[in-house]
Amino acid sequence: MIDLYYWPTPNGHKIPIMLEECGLDYEVHPINMLKGDQFKPSYLKINPNNKIPAIVDRDGPGGKPYKVFESGAILMYLAEKTGKFLPKATAARYDAIQWTIFQVANVGPMFGQCGHFLRYAPKKIPYAMDRYKTETERLYRVMNKRLSKSKFLGGNTYSIADIATYPWVKINDFHEIDIDKYPHVKRWRKAVGARPAVKRGLAVLEDVMKLGNPDKEAFKNLFTRQKKI
Ligand SMILES: N[C@@H](CCC(=O)N[C@@H](CS)C(=O)NCC(=O)O)C(=O)O
DSSP, X not given: OEEEEEOSSHHHHHHHXXXXXXXXXXXXXXXXXXXXXXXXXXXXXXXXXXXXXEEXXXXXXXXXXXXXXXXXXXXXXXXXXXXXXXXXXXXXXXXXXXXXXXXXXXXXXXXXXXXXXXXXXXXXXXHHHHHHHHHHHHHHHHHHHHHHHOSSSSSSXXXXXXHHHHHHHHTTTTTTOOXXXXXXXXXXXXXXXXXXHHHHHHHTTTTSOOSSOOOHHHHIIIIIGGGGO
């Protein structure tokens, strides 16, 4: 049994999708980041970085509970636990790992900042809007080129690289990207989005958060309270 500490955001979605793909049993513990649950001392014992997602594997290495934070590390841990969605052969394995790290180091942070400065920043800052939009477009071009030669991001089989990246590309409207300009990404997005496990993963707590304008309390918890950590 896996305890999933979760809120339905792009970084969050990756984990129920992987759990569904792997057929693992899990229990969802909502961490309402709009109310500041991510800062509670009880949660900081699971994720010292006060962000979602995190997991505790009740049956971890040596039969003991094991905590994992950082979505990329969680995907790798679950892939290793189940032997699924990460090829065994070295080159294929590292192809998938490279594209997973590409997501956590580039796609997530840059698309996130792009959406932030386009939509949430209280002041319009043209330099920041342009900087992150330009980088987001560049990352779409990188993925489009990769997917023109490869069925999936990590290679010819579906892997944790696709699971990591799909939830961010799904919300292309949020960072104001016209998906039609990236036909290979569009083809891949359709194929990944059609997987039954992806649909089930996305449905977990789907009603509790819509991308939109956060209210005053949510804005404080998401964007200003970090100064005190
Ligand atoms: N690198 C982290 C990023 C996690 C992250 O940024 N989570 C966001 C939601 S998508 C969060 O918890 N935000 C709340 C906060 O920053 O207080 C990962 O991939 O797990």
